[in-house]
Every structure is written in structure tokens, then in C-alpha cells.
Amino acid sequence: MAANTLPKFQQINTTDQDLSTVQINLVRTLNPVFNTPILGGNLLTNVSLTLGANTINHGLGRVLNGWIPVRQRAQSELWDSQDANKTPALTLALNTSAAVVVDLYVF
Helix, strand or coil: CCCCCCCCCCCCCCCCHHHHHHHHHHHHHHHHHHCCCCCCCEEEEEEEECCEEEEEECCCCCCCCCEEEEEECCCCCEEECHHHCCCCCCEEEEEECCCEEEEEEEC
């Protein structure tokens, strides 16, 4: 399990019908939330990017679904080249139009 993977609700075996009903309802409610790709991500702070191509360790332990710039300390365009990334389970391939320090949420 990756460091930021959300835990799944674990049902317990019981003969109590009311408790079983509550557990079933919890599973139906919580599992869609836990399966939302944007949850269970990492906030990467003070990432220094240079002009052009950059490789960032995202720390997810799996292929990332996406990324969001949370804070950008200078004007620069950001775009990824994940489609050509040879290590997508480990890194984010990010390009910039100027050197910049950013905070990124990767998920």
C-alpha cells in the first residue's frame, strides 16, 4: 500500500443484523469516496524548477493520475510530458517556461 493510500472500510462478521446493515451502508457510502483519484496524494512544497525539462520524485508509489500547482512563486508556464516519462510510477516529468519555485499536489 502506498504511503498515502486511504484505508478501506473493513466489515466485521457479526450476527447482529442492525450492525451488518450499518456496515453495508458505510461500505456503499465510503468506498466511492476512498476510490476518488484526487484523494491520497502528496503535497510537494518548495520544488525548484529550472527552465525546460524537470524530473520530480512524486513519492506516490504508483503511477500518478494528475497534478495541481498549489502555489507558484513567479510567472512561468507549467506543463507535463508524462506520456513520454519512462518512470511514471516514480516521477513527474514537468516542463517550465522559466525558473520557478512551486508547491504541487500530486495524486
